[in-house]
Amino acid sequence: MSKILIFGKNGWIGGKLIALLQDQGKELGKDLFLAETRMQNRESLASELDKIRPTHVLNAAGVTGRPNVDWCEDHKAETVRANVIGVLNLSDLCEERGIHCTVFATGCIFEYDEEHKLGSGVGFTEDDTANFEASWYSKTKGMVEQMLQVYSSTLILRVRMPISDDLSPRNFITKIVKYDRVVNVPNSMTVLHELLPASLVMAEKKLSGVYNFCNPGVISHNEMLDLYKKYIDDTYTYTNFSLDDQDKILKAGRSNNELNCTKLVEAVPECKINEIHKACELVFQRMKINLTEDGTIPGKIFKRKPV
Template identity: 65%
Template sequence: MTKVLIYGGKTGWIGGLMHELCKEKGLDVVLGEARLENRETLAKELDEVKPTHVLMAAGITGRPNIDWCEDNKPATIRTNVIGTLNVADLTNERGIHCTIYATGCIFKYDEAHPLGSGIGFKEDSFPNFAESFYSETKGYMEQMLKCYEHCLILRVRMPISDDLFHRNFVTKIVKYERVVNIPNSMTVLHEMLPASLAMAQKGLTGVYNFTNPGVISHNEVLDLYKKYIDPTYTYKNFTVEEQAKVIKAGRSNNELDTTKLMADMPEGVVINDIKTACDLCFQRMKVNLEKMGWLPDNMPEEFKRN
């Protein structure tokens, strides 16, 4: 019987969503209490809970964005490096399958993977983006995590949910006055999180590009927001060079190859291409927001552009 222990489920976004999903599936699920940097406490919890699967969704991305990590490097290392390695190492010692929700923001378009070429980075591609401390540590981490044969490492990118939660990629870019317009691989959580659970239960391991197939641009995402959520919404574009003047850390833009993911996807799991998945996501978002009475003039202040 599957027994799931989730780290990052109490205060984390993806961890919380995975907790709800596991409950919906009728699984025996426990939320981790241990501080991940405390190896002894973590080991004790694993021995007491005795899970068959650990979902590692704890991590620091910074508030309101990864620029926070530039000024809080020790705290970032404590969770994203020490904590993650503790979970990987201790579950390895106990023979527990471990799924790690990692990031695909460790690449940038280059000569071998040009923008608009359709040539995506593969699972064995070496990270080429370290222009933010967050991505730099994640790039180091992936190389170390590959040593653990029991780990399923999922490269999530620009996650999108069916609401306006503050961590949602849509919510972030909607609040900006200006955005860059670059096609990217992205992860629609409504489709991909159930897939991650199915992959864990199947016992898959190794690195996977965990995004919907294909790419979608910032403008295309905002146009869907305008179409389904707020017809009065407007936005402006600016260049990557102009963006660099108002952020502390660089931002990753890339396309990930999903051939391996789709080939190994457990039977019955449906993953749409990113443009279809985003359109369906905004349709669900409209229904969800209408139920909450948020469309479009009376949204809470924290979801409005400053």
């Protein structure tokens, strides 16, 4: 029987993992516990691990910034405390105890460069080290990823621009639908409906090291918004602006990249991981049903500022 302890129980991804595990239920022989400890408090963390004695830890905890990662620019110490000290503490204590630890990390540590040009189809692999430092959030995530790799019991999943089947404010789709103006860049993205179940399979297999944790291929902002128009609100319109203009309104830079997902797909052939365009079509098909069942009129749920 697997005994799973989840960190980040009140968070977006943590909540989805809990729901998924509750759905899978005891029939799969998984026992679920929700962690209470702040990860930077090493002694309390050790006590919680020793009390519950999990076989697996799922770490979906950390600061991401509210309303967005710009927050981390003004809260550098708090960001380090959770995302560096806390995350390392947890993986370190798990390593000492032989507990498998899955970290929901980020792929926003890369930006397109000469060897990985936008549109080239050449994505960053798990062997590449971070090349994007234009935000404190990404810079510290890139540093911590390198350190986490010393732990043989830690699995590091590079999540990017996660997409859910609802219109949660955390969903990448919801975010860009609400923007007054939006850039148009192809990116690797993580469809949670397909990839969170895969993460549980990877944890069960006790895989370790880094995995690009996205659907294969890239999708642009405009392609995504066109799908939103097609499935959710045919009256919706959007306006593009350039990356340079976007930089002027943001405190921290935002990464754009393609991640090569071959290692992931080969590691879990039993999981259905669709190419990103197909995966997004399926997201919108499920979203349309979800919204209709909720009785919500999809096109009326946003208060958009005038463009």
